[in-house]
Amino acid sequence: MTDAPIEVVVTRLAAAPEAVRASAALLSDAERHRARRFAFDRDATRFIVARAHLRQLLAARLGVRAEAVEFEYGVYGKPVLSRRFADSDLHFNLSHCDDVAAYAFSCGHAIGIDVEAVREISDADNIAARYFSRLENVTYRSLKPRDRPLGFFNCWTRKEAFVKALGDGLSMPLDRFDVTLAPGDPAKVLRVEDTPGDDSGWRLDSLCPAAGYVVAIASQA
Structure with a gap:
């Protein structure tokens, strides 16, 4: 970083x-x-x-x-x-x-961070359908079953870090911005409302601080 x-x-x-x-x-x-x-x-x-x-x-x-x-x-x-x-x-x-x-x-620079333990959640698909954006849902559902827990928490931590950086609670609905989530893909903001991620002024980073955990950091670029 x-x-x-x-x-x-x-x-x-x-x-x-x-x-x-x-x-x-x-x-x-x-x-x-x-x-x-x-x-x-x-x-x-x-x-x-x-x-x-x-x-x-x-x-x-x-x-x-x-x-x-x-x-x-x-x-x-x-x-x-x-x-x-x-x-x-x-x-x-x-x-x-x-x-x-x-x-x-x-x-x-405004900044937000989130850490989660990667684990299987019985209603992960329903949570994704409710809170992830359309593009994120398409990507999430395309993952192999073994990759979905990491994909889910990649998305969740990145969205949570972004919202925390904004500091406005959920004033921006979670489906109004897209982030990468597929395991192996770099953390990145893809869209913020109608603005492409590269022009949004926001940056995402991610890391694995310990076995079974994932961290996401959102900051103003």
Whole structure:
């Protein structure tokens, strides 16, 4: 990913109890309150460690202490740095699945990231029919059965990363843009509404951070 100022960091969220306590100490009161609302300790722990890692990664790039990082949230819940850090022009996004967390950073460009475990889903075909675009459905249904789980999650993560980069929730319907999804094909935006992907101003990247996982990153080109 050398054509644009994008940095991706992938970490595991498994942590010993003392490390979880140290991570919690880095969070704001609001973040600790949010952690207490999780029904399961495992989910609370993953949230605490993921958010602490985010603070540490941002702090290293901003030259401040992790506890001093401040967030604001968009209408649809996307976290951004507070106005205090506006001069940095640092954009970021994060995602986690199971105990794998992925973070993306960019200077001056909107960015979104998504990570998923590749697995078989019983109603994957129905989900694709409902949420994928016409072109994506044609491509997905042309895949051999053994390739469909990866094709499905290639498409899902790429669309999710793009929507997260926009930061507008689902204000753009998922069938209004096309992405590549076939295993082996480079990640790419093919269309955004009536604009060809090459002229859309958006870029997609993908990677496999660990066996059985796929990550997609969407950024302004």
